[in-house]
Every structure is written in C-alpha cells, then in structure tokens.
Amino acid sequence: KFAALTAFAATLLAVSGVAQVHDWTQVTTASSPSGRYANAMAYDSVRGKVVMFGGLGSGYLNDTWEYDGVNWTQVATASSPGARNVHAMAYDSVRGKVVMFGGYAGLYLNDTWEYDGVNWTQVTTASSPSARIRHAMTYDSVRGKVVMFGGSVSGVGPGNDTWEYDGVNWTQITTASSPSARVYHAMVYDSVRGKVVLFGGRDSQPGLLNDTWEYDGVNWTQVTTASSPSARY
Numbered sequence: 001k002f003a004a005l006t007a008f009a010a011t012l013l014a015v016s017g018v019a020q021v022h023d024w025t026q027v028t029t030a031s032s033p034s035g036r037y038a039n040a041m042a043y044d045s046v047r048g049k050v051v052m053f054g055g056l057g058s059g060y061l062n063d064t065w066e067y068d069g070v071n072w073t074q075v076a077t078a079s080s081p082g083a084r085n086v087h088a089m090a091y092d093s094v095r096g097k098v099v100m101f102g103g104y105a106g107l108y109l110n111d112t113w114e115y116d117g118v119n120w121t122q123v124t125t126a127s128s129p130s131a132r133i134r135h136a137m138t139y140d141s142v143r144g145k146v147v148m149f150g151g152s153v154s155g156v157g158p159g160n161d162t163w164e165y166d167g168v169n170w171t172q173i174t175t176a177s178s179p180s181a182r183v184y185h186a187m188v189y190d191s192v193r194g195k196v197v198l199f200g201g202r203d204s205q206p207g208l209l210n211d212t213w214e215y216d217g218v219n220w221t222q223v224t225t226a227s228s229p230s231a232r233y
Contacts, residue, residue, distance in 0.1 A: 029067075029070070029071045029072050030071050031071060031072050031073065031074075032072050033052065033063065033065045033072055033074070034057050034058070034061075035057055036054075036055035036056060036057035036061060036085075037055060037056055037057075037085070038055050038056050038085035038086045039052055039053065039054055039055025039056075039061070039085065040052070040053055040054065040055075040087050040088055040089040040100065040103075041053075041089065042089040042090055042091040042098050042099075043091055044066075044091055044096075044098060044117065045091065045093050046093065046096050047117050048068065048069075049066040049067065049068055049117070050066065050067040050068075051064070051065070051066055051089070051091075051098050051115060052064070052065045052066075052067070053065075053081065053087075053089065053100060053115075054081070054083060054084050054085060054087060054103070055085050056085040059083070060083035060084055060085060060105040060106075061083055061085075062080050062081060062082055062083035062084070064077055064080065064115070064120070077115075077118070077119045077120050078119050079119060079120050079121065079122075080120050081100060081111065081113045081120055081122070082105060082109075082111075083105050084102075084103030084104060084105040084109060085103060085104060085105070086103055086104050086133040086134050087100055087101065087102050087103025087104075087109070087133070088100070088101055088102060088103075088135050088136055088137040088148065088151075089101075089137065090137040090138050090139040090146045090147075091139055092114075092139055092144075092146060092167060093139065093141055094141070094144050095167050096116060096117075097114040097115065097116055097167070098114065098115040098116075099112070099113070099114055099137070099139075099146050099165060100112070100113045100114075100115070101113075101129065101135070101137065101148060101165075102129070102131060102132045102133060102135060102151070103133060104133045107131075107154075108131035108132060108133060108153070108154040109131050110128055110129060110130060110131035110132065112125060112128065112165070112170070125165075125168070125169045125170050126169050127169060127170050127171065127172075128170050129148060129161070129163045129170055129172070130153050131153065131154060132151035132152060132153050132154075132159070133151060133152050133183075134151050134152050134183035134184050135148055135149065135150055135151025135152075135183070136148070136149055136150065136151070136185050136186055136187040136198070137149075137187065138187045138188050138189045138196055139189055140164075140189055140194075140196060140217065141189065141191050142191065142194050143217050144166065144167075145164040145165065145166055145217070146164065146165040146166075147162070147163070147164055147187070147189075147196050147215065148162070148163045148164075148165070149161070149162050149163075149179070149185070149187060149198060149215075150179070150181060150182050150183065150185060150201070151183055152183045157181070157204050158181040158182050158183045158202075158203055158204050159181050160178050160179055160180055160181040160182065162175060162178065162215070162220070175215075175218070175219045175220050176219050177219060177220050177221065177222070178220045179198060179211065179213045179220055179222070180203060180209075180211075181203060181204060182201035182202060182203050182209060183201060183202055183233070184200075184201050184202050184233035185198055185199065185200055185201025185202075185209070185233070186198070186199055186200065186201075187199075194216060194217075195214040195215065195216055196214065196215040196216075197212070197213070197214055198212070198213040198214075198215070198220075199211070199212050199213075199229070200229070200231060200232050200233060201233050202233040207231075208231035208232060208233055209231055209233070210228050210229060210230060210231035210232065212225055212228065
C-alpha cells in the first residue's frame with residue numbers, strides 16, 4: 001500500500017508541476033556557428049528547426065544556420081539577404097516561412113525577406129515600415145499576422161509604431177493606447193490567450209524599462225502584475 005501511495009503522490013506532483021526540477025543544460029555540437037551577437041533566430045515548427053541568420057562577429061554576417069536539437073548545420077542558399085545585425089525574425093507557421101525585416105550593416109535597412117527552409121526570397125510590398133534596428137517581431141498564429149513593434153529609426157531614435165505583415169503587405173496599425181517608444185525589447189505570442197506579450201526595453205533617455213504590455217490585434221493594454229522582472233534590455 002505504501003509503495004502504491006508513493007507512486008500515486010509522485011504522479012500527482014508530476015501532473016501538477018509541483019516539485020519538478022528544471023535546469024539549463026549546455027549542448028555540445030559537432031559543428032557550430034562562429035561567435036556573434038545581435039543575430040536573430042526563429043523556430044520553424046513545421047520542420048522542427050531553429051533558424052538563425054546574421055549578426056555581428058568579425059564583421060557583419062549573412063550566414064544561415066539551422067539547429068535540430070542535436071547539431072548546427074550551415075545552409076547554403078541560392079540567394080540571401082545582405083549581411084546585417086540588430087534585425088528581427090518571426091516564423092509564419094501557416095505559410096511555412098521565416099520572415100525577416102530590417103537591421104543594420106553600415107546603414108539602416110527596411111527590406112523584407114522570407115526563408116522556406118531552402119532559399120531566401122526578398123518580398124516587395126506596396127507599403128513598408130521605415131528602415132530600423134533593434135525592433136521586435138512575433139507571429140500571431142490565430143490571425144495569421146507577423147506583428148512588429150518599435151525599434152530605432154535613423155535620425156529619429158526609438159519609435160512606438162505597430163505594424164502587421166500578412167505575407168503580402170505591411171500595414172501600420174493605429175491603436176488607442178500603446179507602449180512608449182523603445183528599442184531592445186522582447187515580444188512573444190501567447191497562442192492560448194491570443195495575445196502578443198511585450199516586456200521591457202530601453203527608451204530614449206536611455207532608461208531601462210520593466211513594463212508589461214499585451215496586444216490583441218486591436219489595441220495595446222498595459223498589464224499590472226504583483227511581481228515583475230527588473231528593468232532590462
């Protein structure tokens with residue numbers, strides 16, 4: 001009886017999430033991208049690959065890498081975006097495309113590219129966000145839109161504009177309320193609640209931010225939480 005009760009209790013703990021131990025584990029891979037920063041990554045959920053592009057190492061980089069949970073593999077593509085850093089990427093799971101926008105390589109960029117696991121293709125859109133760096137993007141899988149917020153525009157500084165990309169065109173969204181202008185913030189999409197979640201960043205002071213915002217496809221709403229991570233970018 002004691003053994004049965006112990007097993008039952010362990011099962012309950014596992015299901016409830018209580019007393020579970022989580023940890024980070026460093027992964028040793030047979031090959032690896034060179035050291036870099038200000039690169040961008042997105043997860044291709046259809047092919048089960050993390051996709052990484054560019055960054056700044058020994059100069060601006062324009063290499064494409066994929067990680068499958070075991071090893072990194074460099075992908076040779078027929079065409080490729082130009083070298084850059086401080087760009088942003090998100091994965092469109094409906095169309096099966098990694099979407100990349102902007103960045104910097106001696107000048108601010110406002111080009112849109114898509115990667116399908118084989119090649120990069122530049123997309124010409126009727127309208128487009130201004131050239132920018134240090135912005136954030138995520139994919140709203142319920143509405144089928146890549147959402148982009150903020151970033152730094154050349155000669156202007158941090159912005160607080162919201163844009164959506166549907167695979168054909170970029171559209172600027174006017175919202176009743178909005179997070180303040182910022183750079184180096186982070187965004188992710190909560191597919192259960194249907195909300196884009198944004199946290200932190202740096203404003204033009206430059207001051208560090210620790211505010212939390214949610215975007216539902218119509219408006220941004222600031223969320224007040226009982227506890228919060230410290231301000232960061």
